[in-house]
Amino acid sequence: MAVTIRDVAREAGVSISTVSRALAVPEQVAEATRVLVQATAARMGYRPNRNARSLITGRNGSIGLVVPDLENPFFGSVCKGVQARARAAGYTVFVADTDEDPTAEAEIVRSLIKQVDGVILCSPRTTDAEVRQLSSETPTVLANRFLEGIDSIIFDNGGGLDVVMQHLVALGHRRIAYAGGPLKSWSNGQRAGAFVAFGESHPDLDLIELGNFPPYFSGGVQVADLAVASGATAVVAFNDIMALGIIDRLRQRGLSAPDDMSVTGFDNVAVSTYVRPNLTTVDMPRVQMGRMSVDALLDSVLGRGQASGPRLQQLAAELMVRQSSGVPHASAKAPTDATELLDADV
Incomplete structure (x- = not known):
C-alpha cells in the first residue's frame, strides 16, 4: 500500500498540514521541523501528489528552459546544470529548442507559461522589447544575455576575448581576424565589441572582422577561405564548433x-580536446551557469531575496591554451586581392 501524507505525519509526530507545508512550501516551516518531515518522507518512500501540491501552492513544480539549438554542446551543458539543480529542488524541467529562430521564442515561452512556474531564456535571439514583454508575463531569468531589470547570468565575454587576443599577440601575431556568430546573438555583440576595442588600444595591430556566420561547423568552413584570403595569421572564432570547421577546411x-594559421574558439566544449590539433579556446563554465539560473529563478518564484531587485551575476572566462595556436609561420603570406574585396564588404 502506498504511503500517505497521514502516515508521514503520524511517524514524524506532526500535523498533516505541517507535513504539507514542509514538502510544498518549506520556507514557511521551521528548519528543524522541515528537516524532520523531509527525512521521514524520504525514509518512508512518500511521493507527494503534484496536483494536490499545485492546488496548495499555486505553483506547478516545473520550470521551462528555452535554448536556440540543442545540437550545440554549449547548450547541452547549460541544460545539464539546469536539470541537476532543478531536480535537487524538487522541480521538473521542460526543455524547448527554437532552432535559432527568434520568432519562435515568444511563441514557445507562451506555450509553456501555463505548465511552468517560470522560464530560463538561454541566449535568446529575440529583441529586448520582446524579452521584456515575456518577463512581464512569467518569472524570467536570462542566461548568457543581460537586460536591465531582469535577473541575468552572463559570462565575461569581453574579458574572454581580451585574454585570447593577448595570447595571440604574445605569440607574435599582428594580423588577426575575428569570425562572428549570429548577428542577433548578445554574446557575439559583446565579443565583437571587445575585438574592436582591443584594436583601438593596440594601433600597431591589423585586426580584421570577417563578418557573421552560422554558429555551426559549416559556418567555420565558410570562414576558413575568407581568413586565408585576408592574410591573417590567426583567427578567433565565435565558438568551438566554428573553429573546428575552420581547421577542417584548412586541412582540405x-x-x-597552427603552422599556417592559429585558430581559437570559445566555450571549451568536450570535443575541443578530442580533435587534433587540440583546440585553444576560452572556457565558459556552462554547467555552473545552468545551476545559477535555476537558483535565480526559484528565488523569484518563491519570493526569496527580492529586496535588492533583479541581479546581474557574471562568471569569469578562462583561456585554455592547447595545440591549435602557435607562433606565426615565417613564410606567412601577404593578403591577396581577395582581401580588398573582403574589407570593402566589412
Whole structure:
C-alpha cells in the first residue's frame, strides 16, 4: 500500500498540514521541523501528489528552459546544470529548442507559461522589447544575455576575448581576424565589441572582422577561405564548433593549424580536446551557469531575496591554451586581392 501524507505525519509526530507545508512550501516551516518531515518522507518512500501540491501552492513544480539549438554542446551543458539543480529542488524541467529562430521564442515561452512556474531564456535571439514583454508575463531569468531589470547570468565575454587576443599577440601575431556568430546573438555583440576595442588600444595591430556566420561547423568552413584570403595569421572564432570547421577546411586546402594559421574558439566544449590539433579556446563554465539560473529563478518564484531587485551575476572566462595556436609561420603570406574585396564588404 502506498504511503500517505497521514502516515508521514503520524511517524514524524506532526500535523498533516505541517507535513504539507514542509514538502510544498518549506520556507514557511521551521528548519528543524522541515528537516524532520523531509527525512521521514524520504525514509518512508512518500511521493507527494503534484496536483494536490499545485492546488496548495499555486505553483506547478516545473520550470521551462528555452535554448536556440540543442545540437550545440554549449547548450547541452547549460541544460545539464539546469536539470541537476532543478531536480535537487524538487522541480521538473521542460526543455524547448527554437532552432535559432527568434520568432519562435515568444511563441514557445507562451506555450509553456501555463505548465511552468517560470522560464530560463538561454541566449535568446529575440529583441529586448520582446524579452521584456515575456518577463512581464512569467518569472524570467536570462542566461548568457543581460537586460536591465531582469535577473541575468552572463559570462565575461569581453574579458574572454581580451585574454585570447593577448595570447595571440604574445605569440607574435599582428594580423588577426575575428569570425562572428549570429548577428542577433548578445554574446557575439559583446565579443565583437571587445575585438574592436582591443584594436583601438593596440594601433600597431591589423585586426580584421570577417563578418557573421552560422554558429555551426559549416559556418567555420565558410570562414576558413575568407581568413586565408585576408592574410591573417590567426583567427578567433565565435565558438568551438566554428573553429573546428575552420581547421577542417584548412586541412582540405593543404594547410594546417597552427603552422599556417592559429585558430581559437570559445566555450571549451568536450570535443575541443578530442580533435587534433587540440583546440585553444576560452572556457565558459556552462554547467555552473545552468545551476545559477535555476537558483535565480526559484528565488523569484518563491519570493526569496527580492529586496535588492533583479541581479546581474557574471562568471569569469578562462583561456585554455592547447595545440591549435602557435607562433606565426615565417613564410606567412601577404593578403591577396581577395582581401580588398573582403574589407570593402566589412
